Amino acid sequence: xxxxxxxxxxxxxxxxxxxxxxxxxxxxxxxxxxxxxxxxxxxxxxxxxxxxxxxxxxxxxxxxxxxxxxxxxxxxxxxxxxxxxxxxxxxxxxxxxxxxxxxxxxxxxxxxxxxxxxxxxxxxxxxxxxxxxxxxxxxxxxxxxxxxxxxxxxxxxxxxxxxxxxxxxxxxxxxxxxxxxxxxxxxxxxxxxxxxxxxxxxxxxxxxxxxxxxxxxxxxxxxxxxxxxxxxxxxxxxxxxxxxxxxxxxxxxxxxxxxxxxxxxxxxxxxxxxxxxxxxxxxxxxxxxxxxxxxxxxxxxxxxxxxxxxxxxxxxxxxxxxxxx
Amino acid sequence: xxxxxxxxxxxxxxxxxxxxxxxxxxxxxxxxxxxxxxxxxxxxxxxxxxxxxxxxxxxxxxxxxxxxxxxxxxxxxxxxxxxxxxxxxxxxxxxxxxxxxxxxxxxxxxxxxxxxxxxxxxxxxxxxxxxxxxxxxxxxxxxxxxxxxxxxxxxxxxxxxxxxxxxxxxxxxxxxxxxxxxxxxxxxxxxxxxxxxxxxxxxxxxxxxxxxxxxxxxxxxxxxxxxxxxxxxxx
Numbered sequence: 157x158x159x160x161x162x163x164x165x166x167x168x169x170x171x172x173x174x175x176x177x178x179x180x181x182x183x184x185x186x187x188x189x190x191x192x193x194x195x196x197x198x199x200x201x202x203x204x205x206x207x208x209x210x211x212x213x214x215x216x217x218x219x220x221x222x223x224x225x226x227x228x229x230x231x232x233x234x235x236x237x238x239x240x241x242x243x244x245x246x247x248x249x250x251x252x253x254x255x256x257x258x259x260x261x262x263x264x265x266x267x268x269x270x271x272x273x274x275x276x277x278x279x280x281x282x283x284x285x286x287x288x289x290x291x292x293x294x295x296x297x298x299x300x301x302x303x304x305x306x307x308x309x310x311x312x313x314x315x316x317x318x319x320x321x322x323x324x325x326x327x328x329x330x331x332x333x334x335x336x337x338x339x340x341x342x343x344x345x346x347x348x349x350x351x352x353x354x355x356x357x358x359x360x361x362x363x364x365x366x367x368x369x370x371x372x373x374x375x376x377x378x379x380x381x382x383x384x385x386x387x388x389x390x391x392x393x394x395x396x397x398x399x400x401x402x403x404x405x406x407x408x409x410x411x412x413x414x415x416x417x418x419x420x421x422x423x424x425x426x427x428x429x430x431x432x433x434x435x436x437x438x439x440x441x442x443x444x445x446x447x448x449x450x451x452x453x454x455x456x457x458x459x460x461x462x463x464x465x466x467x468x469x470x471x472x473x474x475x476x477x478x479x480x481x
Numbered sequence: 482x483x484x485x486x487x488x489x490x491x492x493x494x495x496x497x498x499x500x501x502x503x504x505x506x507x508x509x510x511x512x513x514x515x516x517x518x519x520x521x522x523x524x525x526x527x528x529x530x531x532x533x534x535x536x537x538x539x540x541x542x543x544x545x546x547x548x549x550x551x552x553x554x555x556x557x558x559x560x561x562x563x564x565x566x567x568x569x570x571x572x573x574x575x576x577x578x579x580x581x582x583x584x585x586x587x588x589x590x591x592x593x594x595x596x597x598x599x600x601x602x603x604x605x606x607x608x609x610x611x612x613x614x615x616x617x618x619x620x621x622x623x624x625x626x627x628x629x630x631x632x633x634x635x636x637x638x639x640x641x642x643x644x645x646x647x648x649x650x651x652x653x654x655x656x657x658x659x660x661x662x663x664x665x666x667x668x669x670x671x672x673x674x675x676x677x678x679x680x681x682x683x684x685x686x687x688x689x690x691x692x693x694x695x696x697x698x699x700x701x702x703x704x705x706x707x708x709x710x711x712x713x714x715x716x
Contacts, residue, residue, distance in 0.1 A: 204565040205564070205565055205714070206561055206564050206565050206714060207714055208714045208715050226567050226568075226569070229565055229567040229568075230567045232565065234561070234562075234565045236558060236561045236562075238557075238558035238561075239558070240557070240558050240559040240560075240561050240563075241557070241559070242490075242557075242559060244494055244498065245490075245493070245494075245497075249493075253486065253490045254562075254566075256486040257483065257486055257487070257566050257567075257568065258566060258567060259567060
């Protein structure tokens with residue numbers, strides 16, 4: 157369980173995050189999504205105790221991070237954006253050191269090292285110097301150090317960055333496996349990753365929470381109206397007119413590349429309306445066979461762009477502009 | 482316990498880096514020259530000349546050794562690991578100090594060869610030799626603490642090294658003007674001089690004041706290092 161309550165972090169006058177409230181529950185992967193500089197890493201910094209918030213309260217497993225940092229850190233696994241590695245050590249030496257630092261002793265050290273090397277596919281690399289590893293393997297070592305103490309809370313900053321597709325699939329299934337009984341929070345600017353892994357997504361922009369929901373709900377909420385794709389065998393002009401005339405239709409755009417003698421349209425439907433039955437009967441009455449009818453899903457990528465490019469002009473800026481004139 | 486694991490790793494990192502070995506080589510080469518030079522010039526079986534000169538080599542050996550201690554952790558991103566691990570900053574700083582001290586003590590251990598040579602050549606005063614070793618070790622520890630503090634303020638090793646060198650040089654020459662300023666200020670400046678507190682040790686005197694001075698310097702600069710690292714979370 158991770159809870160942020162009205163957390164603000166300022167770097168001098170620069171806003172890192174502003175009045176951010178977030179909750180991640182056990183067994184859940186919470187995705188932090190946002191462009192560079194949105195405040196994802198700062199959020200992770202205050203959760204892990206690396207940064208002290210300027211205002212607000214951060215709780216991990218019900219423990220206040222500011223009051224009992226050491227207690228929180230015992231239950232934490234953190235993979236920063238740049239994996240914290242010592243190039244002069246071998247993979248095995250490094251993981252052994254991390255295990256000891258995280259409080260494992262005796263036989264448990266060896267067991268933990270062997271377990272995480274197996275889980276992250278590092279067994280063959282254990283005697284290699286970290287400085288000689290490729291980017292993908294360095295990332296894995298970073299992940300291995302984060303999970304070595306079997307933490308209840310995992311904070312992963314861009315865990316799959318720089319990995320090849322095969323490795324990404326492996327790491328994703330590992331994260332899913334780990335999330336079963338843990339609280340996981342991960343950041344990414346790769347949208348498919350977040351929608352694939354996370355049950356809930358928090359979108360940050362300029363240090364503020366823009367939206368927080370399931371990927372599906374975000375898609376719905378954002379669209380306002382929903383979109384249908386319609387393909388009909390019949391003359392484009394007439395069919396277009398017919399569709400436009402139905403109640404609940406907001407906008408109709410012709411789509412390219414329909415089959416011969418057919419036409420395709422993208423239809424925006426008002427929120428809460430379902431025009432499909434009406435559409436079917438209207439077309440049937442005219443004798444135009446309906447070839448295809450389906451709801452379009454907006455990809456998270458579109459939502460993301462939608463959310464972060466919608467930039468309200470702040471009052472002060474508007475005033476300044478007026479004053480300048 | 483944490484300090485032990487951290488210090489072990491730190492010492493290992495030292496011994497795996499070419500820098501430490503190059504530094505030790507320079508240190509031994511200069512040591513050998515100063516030792517034989519002192520004997521040839523004075524003809525006496527003692528280590529006073531050796532330690533008086535080796536104290537000066539600390540001015541550049543220590544910054545070169547300590548500059549990486551924290552600056553490198555910042556530059557490599559491993560600071561994030563150390564500061565989010567279940568460790569206190571005091572543990573981290575203590576471990577780093579002990580590792581650097583251990584490396585320097587290792588170098589001192591090698592210098593016992595000179596003592597062996599002296600005992601063959603003549604009959605050295607064991608009291609003076611013991612006092613010299615004690616004083617030099619204390620001076621070394623104080624210099625390492627200064628260097629560690631300098632490393633804690635930057636993520637650039639170059640900046641850390643130069644800061645350490647500047648600080649140490651200042652602490653070396655701080656008493657030069659002591660006779661030309663008002664007496665009160667003069668005695669304060671004299672009391673702050675790093676090599677000034679070594680002289681009695683080299684004469685064979687173990688004076689509590691000097692021991693307290695060096696230990697205070699160690700604690701003071703380690704405290705500053707802890708504070709400087711801890712305040713980074715507020716940045």
